[in-house]
Structures are given as C-alpha cells and as structure tokens.
C-alpha cells in the first residue's frame with residue numbers, strides 16, 4: 001500500500017498551507033520569527049499575494065506595488081542561516097536560496113534578508129544578493 005504523501009506548504013515545511021503560512025496570510029496569526037516571516041513571504045510570492053507582501057514590508061523600503069512576472073514560477077525555498085530574531089531581539093537576518101523557473105530556465109535567488117520588529121511584528125527591510 002502506498003503511503004500518502006505528507007501535505008507540504010509551498011515554503012517547504014511538512015504542514016498543510018492552512019496550518020503553516022496560511023495562518024499568517026489570513027491575519028489569524030503573525031509570524032513569530034524572521035524565518036517564519038521569510039517563509040510566509042516566499043509562499044505569498046508563489047500565490048501572488050501582493051497585499052500580504054506589502055503589509056509585511058518595512059514602511060521605509062516598501063514599494064508602492066508589486067508586479068509579478070507571469071513567466072516566473074517559484075520552485076522551492078531553502079533556509080541556509082538565521083541570526084538573532086528571537087523574542088529578545090529587535091532585528092534579525094535570514095539567508096536563503098529560492099529556486100525559480102523563468103520562462104522554462106531554472107535559476108536561484110541567494111539573498112541575506114534583513115528584518116526588523118515594528119510595533120511588535122516582524123517586517124522585511126531589504127536584502128543583499130550573495131551571488
């Protein structure tokens with residue numbers, strides 16, 4: 001008998017979307033760490049959820065709107081390193097690699113993202129490309 005495959009969230013965790021990033025997208029919970037926020041923002045990109053991306057963007061660096069490239073599909077997220085970002089921190093970083101296909105060509109975004117806590121909630125500030 002074949003084992004049922006575990007439901008996985010687009011962010012890569014072995015949880016159904018509703019129990020993972022979906023809780024943050026719906027607003028019923030807020031991401032407790034920069035890593036959770038990073039995962040939920042990646043998942044928001046896969047679902048083209050511009051409203052969530054904008055409301056988790058620092059007001060100083062937030063773009064006026066987000067244009068999703070229709071030729072680009074996200075293919076997987078790997079969290080490589082995190083610094084700070086605990087309940088005792090006001091800032092944190094997440095280094096990740098996000099794989100994508102752009103018009104059929106495979107690529108990867110390798111970035112160290114900066115997060116700050118604003119009014120209790122983690123928000124994305126900006127990122128540095130590593131490669």
Ligand SMILES: [Zn+2]
Pocket residue numbers: 009010011012013017020021022039040043
């Ligand atoms: Zn998730």
